Amino acid sequence: PHNELAPWDREFVDYWNPVDLYIGGVDHATMHMIYARFFVKVLNDMNMLGFREPFASFYSNGWVTVGNTKISKRAGNAVGPDDYVEQYGADPVRLYILFIGPADQDVEWTGEGVEAMSRFVRRLWRIVNDVAQNAPQGGGQVGALTRKTHATIVKVTDDVGRRYAFNTAISAVMELVNELSRDTHGPEARFAAETAVSLLQPYAPHVTEELWQRLGRERLWAEPWPVADASLLERATFELVVQVNGKVRDRVEVPVDASEDELVAAARESERVRSFIDGAEVRQTIVVPRKLVNIVLGSSGTN
Structure with missing residues (x-):
């Protein structure tokens, strides 16, 4: 404040800038950011700043709407959070605001x-x-x-x-x-x-x-x-779908490194599956690794 030779200390300003992240609506990208970028580039050309872009990155947030109309003082449809905070508490209101939808898309307030x-x-x-x-x-x-x-x-x-x-x-x-x-x-x-x-x-x-x-x-x-x-983070087991004649009859947990023979054995050991295949002719057993076993029965077997 006591420097009468320069409007700011360039070393200090360069240390803190550019801004890491600018968050604003699409109107910011077409108005405020244009002004800011213009002034920064001019000041850089004048050797008063050591950077040419004011913001390292920009994130455009969506609008919050009521009745598909953007909430704004001008529209007269502003929703104050105070009444909701008083009724439900601050935490549920904060959670809902952030949960309502993707931050970069318009969302409807309810x-x-x-x-x-x-x-x-x-x-x-x-x-x-x-x-x-x-x-x-x-x-x-x-x-x-x-x-x-x-x-x-x-x-x-x-x-x-x-x-x-x-x-x-x-x-x-x-x-x-x-x-x-x-x-x-x-x-x-x-x-x-x-x-x-x-x-x-x-x-x-x-x-x-x-x-x-x-x-x-x-x-x-x-x-x-x-x-x-x-x-x-790597799962030791996975859920094996067991089918009989193409219909899902059970799901069993098996090791991810189980062999095809072990997958078939696990499928046939299922009590639910055994109720369908015991005493029936097994014509074919189809194995899809890491996914399913399908036991195909003869014509006398269950459908």
Whole structure:
């Protein structure tokens, strides 16, 4: 402020610029950004700036609409979040705003959507509290839920950090919570619950901080972002579809490295399948690796 020879310190300005990411509507790309780019290029030509572009990258967000009309003060259809926050709390409103659709596309605002997200938050509260009270500490067991948890970490990290796909990141955590709800007392439940809470923290900081403490932890806001174990991302098993005469009769989990003979054996050992093939003539067995086994019976067999 005391420099009477220059409007700014170029070294200081060059250190902080260009802006890493500019987020704005399409009108910004055709107005504000044109002005900014013009001025920066002129100042660069004058040797007053060391960069020629004001923004390293630009992300164009979509509009929020009501009745297919863009929300704006000029249109008189502005939706204030305060009433929704008072009724449902800040976290469900934040979650809904980010879940409503892809950030780069227009989305329609509905009060029902906030209510639905409030139901999810209440369900999350019940499930995680159940885990906190009943699931064993530690565990260390690696099964389907743990692998699902690590896969969710990868997806959410990529969706948020690279794609700005906040809606699909929230959806991925919802899927993890659904899996967790099937076994809240098991040895893998606590790790899954802690991860789900941690991944939701940027969206719902209030409820997740409380749940984190109920899980016996402290200060979620100070915790590092979850990191997936790459060795657990490759599934050890897969779901083998078992057909009899082309109709699906069962699905069984088998090792990914199982041989064709082992796949056939696993298919024939299924109790559901045996009820169809016992005593029948097996004319052919078709194996599609990593996918299905189809047992074809003779004319006297079941259809």
